[in-house]
Amino acid sequence: MVTLVHNSIPRRIPCAKCPLANIQGFRKFTGEELEFVQSFKTGELSVEAGTTVLSEGSHSDHLYTVLSGWGFRHKILENGRRQILNFLLPGDLVGLQGSLQHEMGHSVEALSQMFLCVFERSRLWDLYRNFPGLAYDLTWLAAREERILDEHLLSIGQRTAEEGAAYLILFLFSRAERRGMANKSSMEIPLTQRHIADALGLSLVHTNRILNRLSRRKVINWQNHTLRIEHKKLVEIAGWVPDLDDDRPYI
Amino acid sequence: MVTLVHNSIPRRIPCAKCPLANIQGFRKFTGEELEFVQSFKTGELSVEAGTTVLSEGSHSDHLYTVLSGWGFRHKILENGRRQILNFLLPGDLVGLQGSLQHEMGHSVEALSQMFLCVFERSRLWDLYRNFPGLAYDLTWLAAREERILDEHLLSIGQRTAEEGAAYLILFLFSRAERRGMANKSSMEIPLTQRHIADALGLSLVHTNRILNRLSRRKVINWQNHTLRIEHKKLVEIAGWVPDLDDDRPYI
């Protein structure tokens, strides 16, 4: 299922022409950093929707940056219940945890076709020794992920099902918007209600009823794979506080 | 409420005699690192139980390492509901997130008297530039926190209340044990049921019933502030998988 890039995107994008560089709000590399990152990068990976990119408990020699497409991180209990931990969008780093520790603590699955940049774990130490700016970025990315997880924990633990759903939708929307994958009120979204349920820790049936309630009240409109939102209403329901970030780095 | 150290621990512990260094499983510094950390450290802080050490939304010029005592990180919704995100024990880093980003995304409160090492945020960049090993450690610590949060998310989202409680108790126990603050089956624990409830995202009443059920079945015994556990039974209920860590760093 895992295949090398062959068609729509050239086999090897030079980092100088990284498509992520054009996204507003993403940090720019210095010349030396760019040169290093180019050598750190050993290839590209293309996976189809539904593919498992990394498995919990495995040990990977690579880490990745999402170039395009959607994915998610998750963990599964022995009884089969699945918790979606976070969603992955372009610019997100994949597998850092597994690179620092023995094994991956979670699995990663593609929600749409994804293109990923492949980096060599073995050269991570070079990065730390010679590129403190990039090292700082890695910590920054880990700290931001921590912040997102904090917020999700707050959502699942303390918000009502409806508030949590509203929050999650706004979260996905704002992340997509920043990457130019959504406009003010509508976006293409490759999730099913099952994913929402597993991210919120709710049953599929209950999630369906909550989403329908929001639809009937014209807060959202989710059809085919496009989601339209009434931003103002959602913000009110979710108690959303926008997060003003620094220029965000990627590698 | 925040006071400088004055009595039981001397005003300034030299890093060479850091009490954390004696804890088994904690990483040792090289000579140069030690020298830097000593200069990075600008003081110590002692706080009483109940003190808020850092507040969500604030901007702190310091970061901290817990030298002794218990604390917790949390976030609060406008309606007053509180989610405990994680607990803090000796060796844990406090406020890294706030040092990398504009503001703290969560608050930190002491559960017992705590002693903390105080570091200067402004010198963080020196650390990255000159001590790649320490920089790596910071990323490692952030990645480990991420892993813990992943697990908590799994717990709250997918485990039953009883499984979640069992998991949380084992989690606290294993962390305390590694620091020599617990023996095989019993420990001093400064939490109330309110803290357990807020960490699990359950109401106080329900948490009480769940804990009593575990008590009646002789799985746990929690009286005064000491907790005794039947390790084997808890592991079975929680579906606990021990995490074999590297030597863990601290700063």
Add this chain to the structure above:
DNA sequence: CGGTTGCTTGAATATATTCAAAGTTAGTGG
């Protein structure tokens, strides 16, 4: 003591799950 904090219990209610079944949609192959 009196006041506060934390634990416990019952009863009523609300929220969410499970089970079961049917409706919808998109894709596949004859």
Add this chain to the structure above:
DNA sequence: CCACTAACTTTGAATATATTCAAGCAACCG
């Protein structure tokens, strides 16, 4: 083009899980 399948969504009904409200109890502290 239709029949068929698979994946996803929707609904109802029964049940389980968890919350809220209210009250009482115990321990501790000044």
